[in-house]
């Protein structure tokens with residue numbers, strides 16, 4: 001059993017303690033896909049800002065600004081009791097790495113049409129000791 005946390009003083013209870021999608025759209029706060037992704041990478045996956053920025057292919061100062069905007073919007077939604085919608089902004093989805101790896105020379109290469117059934121040779125050492133490789137996106 002953990003020690004009970006000491007009392008924390010707060011100013012107000014929240015206007016809304018249950019966040020749903022049922023309120024009219026005009027009452028919701030819109031998080032862009034980039035802001036959502038910044039929150040996810042920093043606070044859910046727990047990457048540092050440098051690594052998170054790299055994943056999004058933006059600079060660390062830009063990542064920091066995106067994250068700050070996301071914090072402000074979430075705070076506004078919490079304080080004003082608004083629902084949160086995630087959409088929009090300029091974004092594209094990262095793709096999973098799909099390809100093969102070679103057991104003889106450790107070479108890995110991407111092939112968008114790779115499959116378990118296909119038989120291929122390593123382009124580097126010509127070995128047929130090749131395995132199908134999928135790397136998931138974190």
Ligand SMILES: [Zn+2]
Pocket residue numbers: 102103104105106107122123124125126127
């Ligand atoms: Zn090879």
